[in-house]
Amino acid sequence: MTRRTRGREIALQVLYQLDHNPDLPPEVIQEFVERRLHDPALRSYADALIEGVRSRQAHLDELIGRVAENWSVERMAAIDRNVLRLGAFEMLYRTEVPVKVVINEALELAKRYSTSQSSRFVNGILDRLQPAATEARNETSPAEERDTPSHEEPAHTSEATDSEPETL
Template sequence: MSFQPHTRCREIVLQVLYMLDHNTGLSQEEIEQFLAWRLREPSWRDEARGLIEGVRRHRETIDQVISDLARNWRLDRMAAIDRNVLRLGTYEVLYRLDVPVAVAITEAVELVKRFGSAQSSRFVNGILGRVPHVEGDFPRRRQAAGGPSAVVSNDQAGTAKELGDGSASSPTAVSEE
C-alpha cells in the first residue's frame, strides 16, 4: 500500500503513542530505534519525532480537551487506538498551525478507520470536529483571534518547537522512496 509521507509518519506516531500508553517505561532510545526501523528517511523520523514530542509535552491539556468533548466517555474507557488517534488529532488541530484543521481531522479519521473499530471513525470525527472551537490559549485560537500566535514546526533536531514570533518555517517536506 502506498502512503503519502505525512500519512506514513502519522501511522508510525500512532504506533509509538499506543506503545507509550501500554508501556510508560519505554525509553527514548527504544522510541528512536523503532522510528529508525519503521521510517527510512531521516526527515520522516524528524517529523514523527516532532509529533510524538508535541503530544507528550501537551498530553495533560490534550487529555482534558478530549475528556471535556467526549460526553459520557472517560478517557481510560476509550479504546487505546481511538484515544491515541484523538490525542494526535487534537495536538495537530490546536498546536500545529502548519497543518490545516480539515487535514488533521481527515488524517485522524483515516487512521482510525484503518486501525480502530467500525464505530471509531464516527466517534473520532465527532470529537475532533469540535476541537477547533475549544476555548483556551492555544496557538490556533490565538491565530484565529488575530493575536500573536505560536507556530509549531520541526526544528533541526526533529522536536516540536513553539515560537511566539511566528517566524518558524514549515516542517521539512518528506517523500517516500
C-alpha cells in the same frame, strides 16, 4: 500514502505502545522509528508529533474529555484515545496543517487501526475541538506558529506500509 501520513502512522504506533508501557526507554522508541522511517526529515516529523503529544498529554486529555459526552479519556479504546491525542495536538499546535486535513488523517488512522465505529467517534470528538483549535491558531503569533519545522511532502513515498502496528 503521503510522507506525513506515514509519519503520523508511526507516531500513532509509538503513542499506542507508550500508552501501554509508559516506561519504554527512549532508545527503544528511537530504534523503532528509525527502523520504520528511513528519511531523516520524516523521522524528525514523527519524533515531533510523538514529543508534542507526550509533552502536552494532560492538556490534550483535558480538552478531549470536555467534549467527549459520556466518555472519559481513560474509558476510550487505547487506539482511539491516541488517534484523538494526535489529532488534537496537530489541530492546536501544528498550524501549518489545515484542520480539515488533520481530521481526515485522524479518520483514516481510526479506520485502519480501530473498529468500524471508531471513525465516527473520532470525527465527532475532533469536530467538537475545532473551536478550541481555531482559537489557539488565532492566538499563535507568526514567530510561534510552528512547534517544529514543517517538511515538504511529495504525493507518495516508498516507505513500507503494514496494516498492523509493529510492536516496539
